[in-house]
Amino acid sequence: MDFRVLGTVAVVTEHGRHLQLGPAKRRSMLAVLLLRPNAAATIERLTEALWNDDPPRHSRTVLQGHVSRLRALLADHGAPDHGVELVTQGQAYALRLPETLVDAHRFEELLRLSREQREPAAAVSLLREALALWEGPALTGTVRSPLLEAAAHALDELRLAAVEELASAHGRLGEHGTAAAVLRAEAATNPLREPLIAALILALGKAGLQSDALGWFHR
Structure with missing residues (x-):
């Protein structure tokens, strides 16, 4: 199972099937959870990401509905077999999973490893592998909110840094x-x-x- 935020936010099964996540707000909620996997995201933070300063009157109920549907979708496609579980923690939610299932985590790990290399050829290999994870602008398909836009910008800046470092490594060769x-x-x-x-x-x-x-x- 693969969780993607480096492009359109998506969940892909081990057989390559893209799960139908539903409306943009549900995709956005998943994005917030994936930005900090295994960490609790409060209802307030999720509400801010989905509605900014103008949540509907029953936003908490709507949010709980998105959580319930996402939890069922993941369970129906074997998420527990991969160590994936969407849990409730008081007034917050967390997506528990091995971080290696998230493309952004793999990208940042490859970027870190490339920066530790003394041999430019090794750095080139790692950076190309890292950049191959990108399928478009980060967090595509989510709602427009300052929280998500800031997160997307930070990820896109990391990608550009990786591009510059890849060019530098080629130059050293x-x-x-x-x-x-x-x-x-x-x-x-x-x-x-x-x-x-x-x-x-x-x-x-x-x-x-x-x-x-x-x-x-x-x-």
Whole structure:
């Protein structure tokens, strides 16, 4: 069983089937629980994530309904066999599961391991494995709320950091053309991220593409 937040929030069974999570608010509630697996999320925090400052009159009842349906969905698809359980803890809920089932946890672990490597080739391998976990912008399919948007931004920033570190590792291997290709893919959508653009200009120059480097510099 695989829990995904690096792209559309999803639960995928061991047979590759995507579970039908239901409305965006239920997907958003799951996202909050997955951002801190095994930690309790209070009703207040979940309410803030789902409705921000304008919860409906019976928001607690609605929230309990989402919890009940998500709990049943997971149980019906063998979640307990994988050590997964949605539990109630007083006025809070927690999703108990091995953290390795969450793609964001695996990504951050691979990123951490890559930063411990002295050999750039090993770092490249780990970073490529980490970035392959991404399927789109983080927390896609959730409702718009400051809490979820901040969490998505933090995850997206980690992804960009991994991209920059991947390019740097290629550069240390003398693979400046590959480094430039890695960075160019992100530069168009992040034109104001100065470290990324600066690294791209340097990689293009070292790859012998001075005209492209100057073009990015002037842009």
